[in-house]
Amino acid sequence: MVESLRLAGTRRVIIVPMDDSTLAPLLTPEGWALLGSLPPYDDLDPLSAGEALREQGHSPALVAAALTQQRLRGRAETKFGPFASQMLFTPDGLEQATRLEVSAHHASRYTRAGLSRVADLGCGIGGDSMALAGLGLSVLAVEHDETTAALATVNLMAFPEAEVRCADAMDIDLSAEGVDGVFADPARRSQGRRLTDPEQWSPPLSRVLALREQVAALGVKVAPGLAHDLLPADCHAQWVSVEGQVVEAGLWFGPLAHEGPGRSALALRRGADGSSRAHVLADPDCTDPSAPPAQVEPVGGAEELGELVHEPDGAAIRAGLVAHLARALEAAPVGDRIAYLSGDRPPEPSLAPFVRSWRLREVLPLHLKALRARVRETGLGSLEIHKRGVDLPPEALRASLHLRGEGSETWLLTRLGPRDGSAAGARGAVLVVEPLVQATG
Ligand SMILES: C[S@@+](CC[C@H](N)C(=O)[O-])C[C@H]1O[C@@H](n2cnc3c(N)ncnc32)[C@H](O)[C@@H]1O
Known part of the structure; x- marks a missing residue:
């Protein structure tokens, strides 16, 4: 009823x-x-x-x-933030909603493109619609679930230019509605399960992408794991991280892709004053988002490691920008296709938001006996463990090391060198590191 x-x-x-x-x-x-x-x-x-x-x-x-x-x-x-205290949620609606600092970036593409009326297709509880309306755009927010549409109506109450319609997004006549921009955030879960096939999303990705035949200004939020070869060649794909956590990728078409076709990473990080700062990394040589990411040769082995190890931000990794970062940092992967970069140069302020950098102290073999000896000799009581390219759960390693001392260290478990079977190649190693203090600008 x-x-x-x-x-x-x-x-x-x-x-x-x-x-x-x-x-x-x-x-x-x-x-x-x-x-x-x-x-x-x-x-x-x-x-x-x-x-x-x-x-x-x-x-x-x-x-x-x-x-x-x-x-x-x-x-x-x-x-x-503070808006939450005036909004209504369902657990699912909240889980799927775009956080405001990210939706503000989505919305700014529509104002930058000079658009006036945007259809938010599959608006959920209204996270993106709020940001669009908050920037003064007229919004037609469409949601097929009655309860969720009711919540969006409450959440958009402060915006007279936003209308919520309970309907199937694919039934909306965009030209009759006077829409000049579309945003879509297809549902990627069903009965608590994550759907990896974009054709199982609701609406399916291919149907959403076909909308650009009707409206050139199309933006689509997608799963960050979407394979590059599934990306349309005419989009700009941007992966977004918030405080180092990858949250989504956005596909931007027509006037919303002011950068032109390609791939980029957007890192949102809080500055010292608590405000969110946006940092963008793009490889100007990548103009086809569906092209495979460039690769770069790893170091030859432990003896070629530099003084620093940089771990790229997840958004840069997903955007296929590791080789670009390596060039910019004058660094090389520690191992074949391993996203730990070794070099001697600290990152410049423009790159610092895209890497976590450590000073390399020592290289240990990835052998339990050697690692237990290390724990005993240095009196380790706590270990921060990161890993790339090694199939060893940190918890299992920690449990087998009998950590009883007072000391603490940070270990990066990884593989060193090329995979070509050379004597020094592709060996498991533990890089003992300590943080390099860096300014994020
Ligand atoms: C990922 S959520 C959107 C979240 C939203 N961007 C936000 O920030 O709150 C996707 C929504 O699309 C709705 N949806 C899925 N298929 C739809 C369709 N064919 N028509 C309208 N809404 C649909 C789902 O019910 C769900 O609420």
């Missing part, structure tokens, strides 16, 4: 499936007021708060819905 409700103090009518027990009680004047009166979830003892609210006469269903929503709002702060 579906019912429409008018929220107190707003002009918007929310269409909400009334059998949704987690949402319907909140979209009443009583429910909305109760939710607004709750302190942040971290300051609540849910058991005693629930009891007190029921004693005040609120129904158990409303109390449960309000406490659940307050918990989701708390979790949502990492994506939406």
